[in-house]
Amino acid sequence: MIVWLNGAFGAGKTTTANELLDLLPGSTLYDPELIGAGLRRMLPKERVGQIGDFQDLPSWRRLVADTAAALLSEVEGPLITPMTLLRREYRDEIFGALAARRIPVCHILLHAGETILRARIAERAATDGDSTRAWCLRHLEPYAQALPWITAEAHTVDTSRLTPRQTAERVATALRAGAGAVDIVQTPEPTAETVASGVLLFDECDRVLLVDPTYKPGWEFPGGVVESGEAPALAGVREVGEELGLRLDDEPRLLVVDWEPPAPPGFGGLRLLFDGGRLAAEDAASLLLPSAELRGWRFVTEEDAAGLLPPVRLDRLRCALRARRTGHPLYLEAGVPVGSRNLF
Incomplete structure (x- = not known):
């Protein structure tokens, strides 16, 4: 199983994911951002220059599902995946590919209001730099536009007044109740024409x-x-x-x-x-x-x-x-x- 922690930058995905490792026996942190970083290093500069975000690479979306399947052959699971996913067509592609591999997904949205998100992003700028701050701020509007479809599907946890540990505890409780399960019926991927x-x-x-x-x-x-x-x-x-x-x-x-x-x-x-x-x-x-x-x-x-x-x-x-x-x-x-x- 994959526990997909969605949300804007500053919602607490990474810190919550690390706390969840203690609460979900056998769980492993799975960060698809590492796949994006690897593709940026391996692909020709001309190809990398054509995209604004590694999520725009079809190879990244394909490898997210492939790598998850490979990891689950090595570890017990679940995989804890802190990754912002705002484009619905990318959600369909990735979650559909996971369903074809019979990997269930629990979609959890970690949400905080814009004022709180801006304050957290400003705090990160002290260590990550102004360029990271500007990049995170640019994604607040796309996040607001994506909220209707995300909240219609995902189980939402408001992190505004929660510590990472409290957030993780709420996520763990929701998972035990079956919240956030993505219901996709998909035939296995073909092995021939x-x-x-x-x-x-x-x-x-x-x-x-x-x-x-x-x-x-x-x-x-x-x-x-x-x-x-x-x-x-x-x-x-x-x-x-x-x-x-x-x-x-x-x-x-x-x-x-x-x-x-x-x-x-x-x-x-x-x-x-x-x-x-x-x-x-x-x-x-x-x-x-x-x-x-x-x-x-x-x-x-x-x-x-x-x-x-x-x-x-x-x-x-x-x-x-x-x-x-x-x-x-x-x-x-x-x-x-x-x-x-x-x-x-």
Whole structure:
């Protein structure tokens, strides 16, 4: 298990983590900041210069989960992880990768008011210097902006009037009660190429339905990995039922087959999109989301989708909409149609 101590700089994450080591038998301090420092030293200066924070490195986010798994093969656990995490898409990526490795996470927010945070940051400046103080102060506004999603998920402990030991005792008590457990359902990471089926569902204005997964960044189409021996179209129907509580009576029509090339650590494979048809307003109103997998859904235009989908999924959607208009499915490779004619 990982006890992830989130919070602004000055909230007391590191001091609380050290106190928790005495209160949680078998626990080990796991500081992902060391991974960031190592990457800064190993990566070319040109690459490091392209980022403002090591958390912006995909390799850092990937290594956080990989290193946690490696550590838990060496120690009893839990791992105590004092690390500010303010971007929700990074939370989804890291916690989803941990869930895929069957590593449970307890998300604890250590919170203090801005006045107290500023005073603590000023105290640190005496030893850490003005540059560190300025860096910490710049993160107060992003912290305030992130509070709504963090408090909706994490168990909050107000550290304003607590010593590090008192904070750790409250965290330990909360953990024993099961507070802060992150409920993510995620299949194990693939070990070979996979086939995945997505289903496009439309409203009466021909807007397409997208869902917001809890286990990876960016929005997605309803669907999932095709199980062994399962027909891809039926897999899409199954996933729509599991994810949205919606029964599709007709087998969906194929729109796109996209070959996704391997890109380490991913293995790639075939990605299929099917046309699930239009949903009546009453059907859309009755959609049910499994909170462990999806946190939201919405109907969007193609223009809206451009601000929600990662580039490869957006390319796939645009081709699927084209195929829907023409009535001819398309074959893609890495999101790009092969040839100028339909190959089916």
